[in-house]
Amino acid sequence: KDSYLVTLLPGDGIGPEITEATKKVLAVICEKSGFEIELKEALIGGAAIDAKNDPFPQESLDQCLASDSVLLACIGGYKWDKNPRELRPETGLLKMRKEMGLFANLRPAKVLSQLIDASTLKREVVEGVDVMVVRELTGDVYFGTPKGIDVIDGQRVGYNNMIYSESEIDRIARVAGDVASKRKGQLCSVDKANVLDVSQLWRDVVTDVITKDFPEVELSHMYVDNAAMQLIRWPKQFDTIVCGNIFGDILSDEASMLVGSLGMLPSASIGESGPGVFEPCHGSAPDIAGEDKANPLAMILSAAMMLKYDLDRPEEAAIIERAVEAVLDEKIRTPDIKQEGDGCKLVGCTEMGQAVADIV
């Protein structure tokens, strides 16, 4: 296949700027490698709320489902923060994940030697850290029912069900086993099985799947509180981590902070079949939106993940990843990754995108 349809979701805040930078890089790689990507924009988040009064309108969903893949920038902003839940940008994100069946979220946290001093952790602790968090994305307390706020015996009671079925755990365990087997082959499953029934089932099913179908993968288990500590104490002990939705939300963000440069981290959300969604881990940074200060590298690296996972173009993905490293080697930096006295050149979002495109 040498022609693809990709839905582009520029979203809010710095979204449009980093999207432009990423488009430039994709255009060059397509030209050089001789394939085509048709980019078709759609609305999500605040932009969709403003235009359609819906954070993820049906037409956006339809378009995403009809594409080979989806590239998302970022969503949210102060403007919609006080909206009721159903009219908040995040609600669009959750709806997209659920409706597109994106049950597996891959969050690499790899420390780049060029940016090692950006971490608040000591050099010797983070040097060489390369962790992949595989987070379940469509289950758990995020979507569990019953849920709500009721009045019981004269007082309000709020509740959400932390729930997983065997088949939900089975399929995320398979993704994690597959990911781990292509990395160092070490999988750490994180849960709270000493307290929670749902974690007990999680542990049983993960153990079954990995032992039976991924005999080459070395499986260990860790309680979530301990994992939160170990990520700080000695992150190099981890290769691949698999966990449920809420624990994954917390731990993947914690892991990304080890790297010290959130503006560098991509993510992939994938389903059983059909298009995945690729997006940077950072937010929409409304405070610097429109000022050409944003770092487009996380979105550019997300585009690389898209090439690898959805468009079956691992070589082109690698070209982009190497180009990003090369730009860092050339000491070009956006404000977020610039350190005082590092002797690097400060550039804006546009120039950074151009720099990567020039090398690709």
Next chain:
Amino acid sequence: KDSYLVTLLPGDGIGPEITEATKKVLAVICEKSGFEIELKEALIGGAAIDAKNDPFPQESLDQCLASDSVLLACIGGYKWDKNPRELRPETGLLKMRKEMGLFANLRPAKVLSQLIDASTLKREVVEGVDVMVVRELTGDVYFGTPKGIDVIDGQRVGYNNMIYSESEIDRIARVAGDVASKRKGQLCSVDKANVLDVSQLWRDVVTDVITKDFPEVELSHMYVDNAAMQLIRWPKQFDTIVCGNIFGDILSDEASMLVGSLGMLPSASIGESGPGVFEPCHGSAPDIAGEDKANPLAMILSAAMMLKYDLDRPEEAAIIERAVEAVLDEKIRTPDIKQEGDGCKLVGCTEMGQAVADIV
């Protein structure tokens, strides 16, 4: 009052050793300050399972409830790891918390200048960090019903209810407001209100309580994933943090790892009235049990918290805290806080306890 009854729960692993060291310190402070503490031992955890086939027997509970306060060492060990849930040491801990109504867990994470290099974070990031995590301890997904593992449509489904009532949130918010007002007056409430109904109620009630009854306290809110990041990015931004049971489990452990020396951290679990339970944050370290290598300082500092919170002896609490710092100033270290080339003297558990007792 100058005579108190304290239940002592030595528990498992290094528990008995650090208990001995702590007893020595308490004996000296009692003698010097002219009051009496009668220490009466009881069983919990693995020790109780072995002796009574119950991780927290009724007689232990009765004795705790009849005391002025409870001092716990630590529980657990490989030996009981494969036991069914009802015969595991942690189950005793959870039962104790619930039956004694210990709904508020106070977990200070204070970086001591003498031990700053033990942290994996950079000196400038952790220097002066002094965070107090106030964790709700008897609600949430830990105790929520319905819960279990059922077979539904031919497959197993595991679930636990993440649930909070208004009154549960109200009372922990009051403890947190009180704690914050005696510190720097900054309270950060952590939740996941952008996704969870239970968090929405949490946020509403915390806001009500603090705004109305603690006008001097400055309240902010943060999502749990962001909090996990911010604790690493810039921990000095936090003074007091309040959160639910599971988020508190994760964040308090993460916060304690910033300090780099888990062997130094005490905790207090308190209820509406009646005795509280004071215990170190670390585990039972079965690998070094009985070898006189354990660090008793966290338990000694827990005894100080007991003097302050339960026995209304803040001055004696401060004397112990100062004695611990003095011992560190004298460059005396147990293995866990000894750094290569720090020029300090390596001592065992007994000698460390004696060193504190000598200064008190």
